Amino acid sequence: xxxxxxxxxxxxxxxxxxxxxxxxxxxxxxxxxxxxxxxxxxxxxxxxxxxxxxxxxxxxxxxxxxxxxxxxxxxxxxxxxxxxxxxxxxxxxxxxxxxxxxxxxxxxxxxxxxxxxxxxxxxxxxxxxxxxxxxxxxxxxxxxxxxxxxxxxxxxxxxxxxxxxxxxxxxxxxxxxxxxxxxxxxxxxxxxxxxxxxxxxxxxxxxxxxxxxxxxxxxxxxxxxxxxxxxxxxxxxxxxxxxxxxxxxxxxxxxxxxxxxxxxxxxxxxxxxxxxxxxxxxxxxxxxxx
Numbered sequence: 001x002x003x004x005x006x007x008x009x010x011x012x013x014x015x016x017x018x019x020x021x022x023x024x025x026x027x028x029x030x031x032x033x034x035x036x037x038x039x040x041x042x043x044x045x046x047x048x049x050x051x052x053x054x055x056x057x058x059x060x061x062x063x064x065x066x067x068x069x070x071x072x073x074x075x076x077x078x079x080x081x082x083x084x085x086x087x088x089x090x091x092x093x094x095x096x097x098x099x100x101x102x103x104x105x106x107x108x109x110x111x112x113x114x115x116x117x118x119x120x121x122x123x124x125x126x127x128x129x130x131x132x133x134x135x136x137x138x139x140x141x142x143x144x145x146x147x148x149x150x151x152x153x154x155x156x157x158x159x160x161x162x163x164x165x166x167x168x169x170x171x172x173x174x175x176x177x178x179x180x181x182x183x184x185x186x187x188x189x190x191x192x193x194x195x196x197x198x199x200x201x202x203x204x205x206x207x208x209x210x211x212x213x214x215x216x217x218x219x220x221x222x223x224x225x226x227x228x229x230x231x232x233x234x235x236x237x238x239x240x241x242x243x244x245x246x247x248x249x250x251x252x253x254x255x256x257x258x259x260x261x262x263x264x265x266x267x268x269x270x271x272x273x274x275x276x277x278x279x280x281x282x283x284x285x286x287x288x289x290x
Contacts, residue, residue, distance in 0.1 A: 051258035058254045073259040081260055087267075089154050090238045093229075094222045097161035101218050102211055105166045109173030110199055114182070124174060130167040134228070143231050157232050161222055169214050176210050177203065183225035216275045223268045239264040 050064040085268040112120045187197050236242045246257040
């Protein structure tokens, strides 16, 4: 009895903590996510601020605000790398490579998913096995093959990108197509639709979320790729190769390099922001196995 009275008296004396000041696991998680967001966005802010500085200001104090906002860096970078030309080359490579990857891999995955034979399963395993093969292991033979078939140009590198990008796309499409009921295709076949018509008018529209995801991933990869154009294409053919020209043995043009990075990243950032809503939906759908 005495213990119960003491507990009630202690509860009355103890000041109550307002609900707004109580830390819950959700609030702690939000704080951590905000910290990580600041860490991840810092490099972009760093590049943007330094794109308005001179080389001396970047070397002396790279994390400070610009003393004067120098827009001349963008004009000089635009002229020095011939931005319209290299932008057009990068766009051609990225667009046609991504379209080729989507068309080839979707059709291949559809046939492999609907053909229940050992051969189709072996071909699918070869596609998935190529995902774990490092690019450096076949880099030299690839360069020799490209030279023999005269693929060392803007249009010649496109089939190389298609070949490198298809394994991942086939893997994702294959898992998604297996979740589509076969009865839908059988009904269309009874009505007289051919296999090609069934795929393009019935199956392919159902692949829209996954297609958007694959397009985003491949566009980001091809647009920002440096190694493959470096070993295949002539110098300063794409944006990444042109930006490499700001750094040489005796010269470091940091200000122009930062400005060119902002120019080259702007189109791809806009594209990503427009398409990002499909990423989680498409990746989760492609991971489902039937």
